Amino acid sequence: MCVGNHDQLRALVGGQERESKILDDIEVVTQARNTLEAVHLVQLGARTALVCQLTGLTKKVVSRLYPLLTGMPSPPGQVPFTDTWYLKSNQRMLHANVVWRLYQHLEKIGRSTSSVLIHVYETYSAIMDAPLLTLTRAFFVPRLIAINAWYEQSCDHCGISYIGPLGNDGSTCPACTEYFKRRCRSCGTSIEYRPAGRWKATCTGCQEQQKLNKKRHTCGVAHGCPKI
Ligand SMILES: [Zn+2]
Ligand SMILES: [Zn+2]
Structure with a gap:
C-alpha cells in the first residue's frame, strides 16, 4: 500500500473516531438532561409512568429516584384518559x-x-x-x-x-x-343558589314574564282569542 493511501486511511479512521466520540458526548448530555428533568418532574409530583413517558428513562431507574428524592415510593396510577x-x-x-x-x-x-x-x-x-x-x-x-x-x-x-x-x-x-348559578340569566337579579339538584336559570319575575309571553303567543296564533 502506498503512503498516500495510509494517510487517507488514518484520516478516515481518525474522522470516524471523532464522530463516534461526539455521538458519545451527545448521548451523555441527553442522558444527563433527561435525568435532571426526571428529578424535577418527581419533585413536582409526577408519577413514575408519566416520568418514563416524558423522559424515556426506564421504570427501574425512575422507581429508584422516588425514594431518594421524596422518601416514599411513587404514588400508583396512570395518566388520566377522560375529562x-x-x-x-x-x-x-x-x-x-x-x-x-x-x-x-x-x-x-x-x-x-x-x-x-x-x-x-x-x-x-x-x-x-x-x-x-x-x-x-x-x-x-x-x-x-x-x-x-x-x-x-x-x-x-x-x-x-x-x-x-x-x-x-x-x-x-x-x-x-x-x-349564572347565582344570577338570573335574563335580568341579572340575584337568585337563590342550590348546590344540590337543578338550579333555576331565571328569577321568579322573569319566569312569570316568560309564561305570560308564551300565553300571548299561543293566543295570538289562534283566531279570536281575547288579548291578555
Ligand atoms: Zn363567559
Ligand atoms: Zn330575572
Whole structure:
C-alpha cells in the first residue's frame, strides 16, 4: 500500500473516531438532561409512568429516584384518559383554562415536552393560591384538545375564548356558568343558589314574564282569542 493511501486511511479512521466520540458526548448530555428533568418532574409530583413517558428513562431507574428524592415510593396510577374529573366543578375547569393559557405562552420556551410541562406547572403553582390540578392533570389538559374531547370556543355571554367540551345549548365559559348559578340569566337579579339538584336559570319575575309571553303567543296564533 502506498503512503498516500495510509494517510487517507488514518484520516478516515481518525474522522470516524471523532464522530463516534461526539455521538458519545451527545448521548451523555441527553442522558444527563433527561435525568435532571426526571428529578424535577418527581419533585413536582409526577408519577413514575408519566416520568418514563416524558423522559424515556426506564421504570427501574425512575422507581429508584422516588425514594431518594421524596422518601416514599411513587404514588400508583396512570395518566388520566377522560375529562370526567375536570367536569365535576367549574373551579377545576377554570384552573384547566389557566393551564391551557400557560401552555400557549410557554410552549416555545421549553426544549422538550418535559421542560414545557415543568415551566407550565411551576408558573401555575406560583400564580394560584391553591392549585387544584396535579402535574399529571395539568399535563393532560392540552391532550384533551389533541384528542378532540375539548375545543377552543368563544363564550356566548362574555366573549372570551376558553376550552371545554362542546355544549348542547350554546357556549358558556366556566366563569359565566358559575356566575349564572347565582344570577338570573335574563335580568341579572340575584337568585337563590342550590348546590344540590337543578338550579333555576331565571328569577321568579322573569319566569312569570316568560309564561305570560308564551300565553300571548299561543293566543295570538289562534283566531279570536281575547288579548291578555
Ligand atoms: Zn363567559
Ligand atoms: Zn330575572
